[in-house]
Amino acid sequence: MSQRIRPYQILYDMLRLTLELVERIVTEDEQIALKSFLRNALKVFKRTLHSADQGKPVVGFHFAFPVEILYAFDVVPFCIEAIPYLMASLTPDGAEYYYDRIVAFGSPYHSCTSQKGIMGMLLEGLVDFDLMVCPTAPCDNTIASYQFFSNYMKIPLLISDMPHYKTERGYQYYADQLSHQMNEIGEYLKQEPDLERFKAAIARNNQAHEYLMEINDMRRRIPSPIESIVGPLITATTILLPCTEEKIQIFKDIRDLMAKRIKKGESRIGSEQFRSIWPNITFFFDIGFYEWLDRELKMSLLMDCTNHYYYNPINLNQTDFEGIIQELAQQVMNYPMTRQSQHFLETIINDSLWAAKTYQADCAIFTAHLGCKQVASAVQLVREALRDELGIPMLTIECDIGDKRFASIETIKYELSEFVKTLL
Numbered sequence: 126m127s128q129r130i131r132p133y134q135i136l137y138d139m140l141r142l143t144l145e146l147v148e149r150i151v152t153e154d155e156q157i158a159l160k161s162f163l164r165n166a167l168k169v170f171k172r173t174l175h176s177a178d179q180g181k182p183v184v185g186f187h188f189a190f191p192v193e194i195l196y197a198f199d200v201v202p203f204c205i206e207a208i209p210y211l212m213a214s215l216t217p218d219g220a221e222y223y224y225d226r227i228v229a230f231g232s233p234y235h236s237c238t239s240q241k242g243i244m245g246m247l248l249e250g251l252v253d254f255d256l257m258v259c260p261t262a263p264c265d266n267t268i269a270s271y272q273f274f275s276n277y278m279k280i281p282l283l284i285s286d287m288p289h290y291k292t293e294r295g296y297q298y299y300a301d302q303l304s305h306q307m308n309e310i311g312e313y314l315k316q317e318p319d320l321e322r323f324k325a326a327i328a329r330n331n332q333a334h335e336y337l338m339e340i341n342d343m344r345r346r347i348p349s350p351i352e353s354i355v356g357p358l359i360t361a362t363t364i365l366l367p368c369t370e371e372k373i374q375i376f377k378d379i380r381d382l383m384a385k386r387i388k389k390g391e392s393r394i395g396s397e398q399f400r401s402i403w404p405n406i407t408f409f410f411d412i413g414f415y416e417w418l419d420r421e422l423k424m425s426l427l428m429d430c431t432n433h434y435y436y437n438p439i440n441l442n443q444t445d446f447e448g449i450i451q452e453l454a455q456q457v458m459n460y461p462m463t464r465q466s467q468h469f470l471e472t473i474i475n476d477s478l479w480a481a482k483t484y485q486a487d488c489a490i491f492t493a494h495l496g497c498k499q500v501a502s503a504v505q506l507v508r509e510a511l512r513d514e515l516g517i518p519m520l521t522i523e524c525d526i527g528d529k530r531f532a533s534i535e536t537i538k539y540e541l542s543e544f545v546k547t548l549l
């Protein structure tokens with residue numbers, strides 16, 4: 126077992142067991158996207174464990190940090206926020222022990238589980254980080270939790286200052302921050318950044334992004350040609366497997382499945398009676414929930430804020446590093462969740478209206494995740510905008526996306542079942 130990143134080893138074993146189980150009990154033509162995710166995630170986890178065993182520096186990164194920059198170095202990238210949520214998806218009690226561990230230590234119960242998981246794991250000595258990198262976004266939880274890593278756990282932390290204004294001046298400021306941060310990482314690790322590797326990582330993300338744009342175009346069709354579980358799978362792939370060939374493969378498999386179904390005039394498994402958009406994020410602690418949504422509730426989940434990217438691929442034909450880093454800065458400032466959480470509320474309101482119209486939704490489901498206080502203040506405004514401009518109702522579910530004890534899956538299913546009665 127790799128002693129330096131034990132959560133990866135634990136999750137590697139869980140991924141392997143889940144894949145074995147899914148392959149045994151699910152017929153060949155079902156859960157194709159889930160199988161692709163599990164197979165490809167296993168490959169990345171194996172590689173990551175091998176790199177950690179070779180002694181490469183382990184760099185913890187916040188999900189909103191452009192991991193392309195880490196690919197310029199010979200390191201083990203470790204996404205802080207992805208690990209507890211993958212654990213929540215694959216095991217009955219997820220990372221609950223670690224949330225409780227850090228709350229008992231003194232962290233507020235209402236802070237975000239995405240960081241609390243790793244905070245608890247650090248108290249248990251499960252990870253040995255050499256360095257951490259983080260932007261000053263998207264939320265107060267991030268800012269507060271990374272102080273624990275830096276001040277209490279004494280992990281060296283490099284921060285890039287992300288401005289609020291999404292203007293040319295704002296993008297240029299953040300591009301300068303990223304260039305500076307790349308130099309700082311190199312100095313800290315005593316490595317020269319390899320710009321060819323950096324560009325190759327961007328090229329892989331570009332290719333995956335092209336597939337995602339096709340997927341999102343096809344998700345507009347009525348009825349939806351793809352199962353609702355694809356939403357959280359795209360999120361997990363984006364934050365767990367960034368810049369990898371495996372990310373490309375997962376998105377390609379989903380694209381191919383959808384294209385095949387459309388060609389044959391088929392829709393997703395289960396019939397579609399309701400079409401929903403989710404302006405915030407979706408749940409991770411019960412992957413079976415999405416099967417219930419499709420088959421029992423007959424509701425398609427067409428998008429959530431973490432799997433529709435409001436930007437284009439980066440132009441790599443330019444030879445100028447400055448131009449590439451500026452486009453990267455622009456992407457990062459519009460990265461899922463950062464775009465909606467770090468900016469003025471008009472962004473999440475306008476994005477929700479755009480998504481509801483584009484995906485021809487007849488309702489919206491807003492997860493008021495306990496950690497996300499910044500978007501909780503948008504709930505009523507989004508509800509009024511959808512109702513007044515499009516005549517679409519919105520259900521708000523108070524929950525913790527990574528901890529089933531806040532709102533159980535039974536409670537969530539009950540709330541949804543009562544809500545759809547009002548749509549009939």
Ligand code: SF4
Binds near residue numbers: 206263494
């Ligand atoms: S934006 Fe919300 S879900 Fe994302 S890290 Fe912050 S509190 Fe957690």
